[in-house]
Amino acid sequence: MPELPEVETVVRGLRQVLPGRGIAEVRLGKTDFIDDPAALERDLPGCRITDVRRWGKYIVLPLERDAGSGDSLRLIIHLGMTGRLATRKPDEPLAPHTHAIFVLDDGRELRYIDPRRFGRIALFSSAKFESAFARLGAEPLEVSEADFRRLLAGRRAMIKALLLNQHFLRGIGNIYADESLWRARLHPARLGARLSFADAHRLLEAIRHVLRAAIRLGGSSISDFVDANGLPGEFQLRHRVYDREGKGCFRCGATIRRVIVAGRSSYFCPRCQPAPRHRCRKA
């Protein structure tokens, strides 16, 4: 569910209601995906949420303590595969797998739901946040074409692996990697360093186009993604290759195939996205 467009959708929704709100109380369920549960319960009450930001696939809530002691905190939330984050009124029934509730000072609740618990919740000081998150790659919607070309240069990994690597670019996941590669007519097993100038140009254009369109439509709702208000996205209706094995390519009609690249299902059109002929390195 949650790649860059879905996280951005959630962030935009939460930004309408969270900034300025104080955290009154923290209630936790299962905590095996939380870095330091005791720290949340100890340090969060009394904090005020000043903003809602996105950093790759992370939701970042900058906090200030009303004592004004100077050391600001950042609550970071990663949705993993099945995480959901939304505000609810306290009388609304608790969804199954609700593992964290942040009670706000207006009586509403920010609830985190995650059946598989592949997500992550952690509290960082501003300084530790900077050092830990600066290591991630550039934002795909902000990186320049020149920088993108520089990133690709010398990378012997397959382009699909690079797109999924959050230290290469931050925020792209399996759906948007495949959708972008299809639009750019690049086979997922092509090597990054072997992409031509024109290939790189098309790929970055495709990434920008696909991510922007997905954000505009509120993300992709495969089975259960909903935004901060509980509404599903619509970009799944616009998927051109993802999860379309055996169906016709929207561009040329050839049969979409699925192969495993970088350990993940990768959908591509064998005609539009021709397989690379890697030079044989042995013997």
Added chain:
DNA sequence: CGTTGAACCTGTTTGC
């Protein structure tokens, strides 16, 4: 540097 496979969890879909 790179790749692969497994692990972390639960739920849903698919196949025999």
Added chain:
DNA sequence: TGCAAACAGGTTCAAC
């Protein structure tokens, strides 16, 4: 129908 296998939007780690 029933049960088991396969699969799922992500990340991390060990082993090669």
